[in-house]
Amino acid sequence: MWRKGWQFKFLSLGIGCGVFYNFIFSQIPLVQKLELQLQDTLLRLHHPKSPPQEIILVKIQRKDLANQKLSIGRVFYADLVEHLLEAGASVVVLNLRNDWREPSFEYPIKITEPINRPLKNLVQNHSAQLVLVTRTNPISNYKKTNFLIYNHLIPFDGEQLRPLIPPHTLQGFFEYEPEAEFPRNLSSTARRSHLVGRFLISEENNQVKTFKSAALLALEKFEQQEQKSPLSSRLAKIPTQVEINFWGRGGTFPSLELTSICQPSKVNSGKLTLTVITELQPLQEPELNSVWIEHREEIYRFFREALNNVIQHAQPPHGTATQVCISLEQQGAKCILAIANDASIVESTIYGRKKGGYGTKMMDAIASELSDGAWEMSALPDGQVQVTLSWHLP
Incomplete structure (x- = not known):
């Protein structure tokens, strides 16, 4: 009886220490910094020696664009994707400029429609091999996060009043928060992220839909193009955050020079x-x-x-x-x-x-x-x- 009493006391003490750590001690900046450093050390020890060769980055830097006198307009981005697909890319993940993500209501449709046409044609012709990154706020369990549908870039059926391409098959989310560039704790989106999420797409009728992350959607389309085993379908069933596995320092992924794809004038x-x-x-x-x-x-x-x-x-x-x-x-x-x-x-x-x-x-x-x-x-x-x-x- 005496032994059971002490076991109960130690168990209670352990629970109390855990609660104290999670709610108080873990919020101390020094402790958070030590946690991040420990995780970085473990990742360096256990991450694969080389990143997957199936992923290739296209680096577009402002100095390169200035030197080659290339415009970074919508026509250029559409040309770039076309060249990548012609060169044999299975899937292209395209991160649009901030000012292209929302339609402009400042000008009439007869002006804005031609501007968006290059990207719209790209979506219509290559939706099976294209993923448009859609930036969202971090997913919360307490409040639905808004999701912006790129209606101005998706072909629309005027008679049926619906998009010809379902947005969830084209747009993949990327959780963004300002502190992610310099994360302060393990819950930052730079450390953990969701693969699927429920998002609010219409505040008027409280319409909610499920979308996949850009990474998961790209993997799914890659598997379809290459006829590989469907790992993405199993990953899509994970409702909680997953730990991000870094592939070493920046620049370790294979990359292509911009001028090797789109030759400048x-x-x-x-x-x-x-x-x-x-x-x-x-x-x-x-x-x-x-x-x-x-x-x-x-x-x-x-x-x-x-x-x-x-x-x-x-x-x-x-x-x-x-x-x-x-x-x-x-x-x-x-x-x-x-x-x-x-x-x-x-x-x-x-x-x-x-x-x-x-x-x-x-x-x-x-x-x-x-x-x-x-x-x-x-x-x-x-x-x-x-x-x-x-x-x-x-």
């Missing part, structure tokens, strides 16, 4: 040596218009590609051009950019243009993104070859 690979004639009319540009700022980037990309065509195909020794004329004019809201040269046409083709080539596709995509945008390449009566881009100011 070759305007810098050769110099324009022709005589340049300019007829430029200043445009009456709209002020404080974010849509127009993005349109200007795309128009500049078009201009660079057109000049690159002149250098590569019309300028000696590739062609017979002696001059290039660049004109810009505005007629009301309509603007026209023209680049013409006096090269001779060879074999009834213009610039040796390949139907469906990367440059042509890029020009098509840029024109479609502009408001009432259109472009053409034509031979003028005096023998000049001219590329024309027209659009309306937003």
Whole structure:
């Protein structure tokens, strides 16, 4: 009896110490720091020696974009994904820019629809191989977390009034909190994360749906593409947080250089040596218009590609051009950019243009993104070859 009494006292003391630690002692910053350091040490000892070769990162750094003069608009992101899929990628996980995640209600649909069209076409054509990362707040057991549906990027059935692609098959969540970059405790989303979660998608009717994390959704689509055993279906049944297993220091994953996927314009690979004639009319540009700022980037990309065509195909020794004329004019809201040269046409083709080539596709995509945008390449009566881009100011 005496022994049982002491056992009960020790058990009570142990429970009391556990409660004290969890609610008081564990909140001390020094203790939390020691916990993090201990977990880091254990992870270094037990994590696999090398990360999985199936995962490849594409690093897009601002300095690289500046050096290569690449625009980071929607057309560029769509081109990037297309190139990755053409190169044999099974699944592409795309983390969109913050200002693309929500539709803009500041401008009419006739302006915003063309802007989003490159990404919308990408979703429609490659939804089985695409995951759009959707940032959410940490999942809470006490309050449903909001989930933003990318309705402006998902094809919609106007008759049935429903999306043609179910959002939960395209969007995967990523739990985000500001402190995750410098975590203070083991419960941070940088240390533990959910694989599935219930989210509030409509506050009006309190509609809740289940979504998978971006990592789990990518794994599921990878298994489908590669016809591998369905590990993702078993992982989807885990309702609680899972511990994140780090793969060593940053930069240990295999990565690709951006220019090895999307070749930048070759305007810098050769110099324009022709005589340049300019007829430029200043445009009456709209002020404080974010849509127009993005349109200007795309128009500049078009201009660079057109000049690159002149250098590569019309300028000696590739062609017979002696001059290039660049004109810009505005007629009301309509603007026209023209680049013409006096090269001779060879074999009834213009610039040796390949139907469906990367440059042509890029020009098509840029024109479609502009408001009432259109472009053409034509031979003028005096023998000049001219590329024309027209659009309306937003």
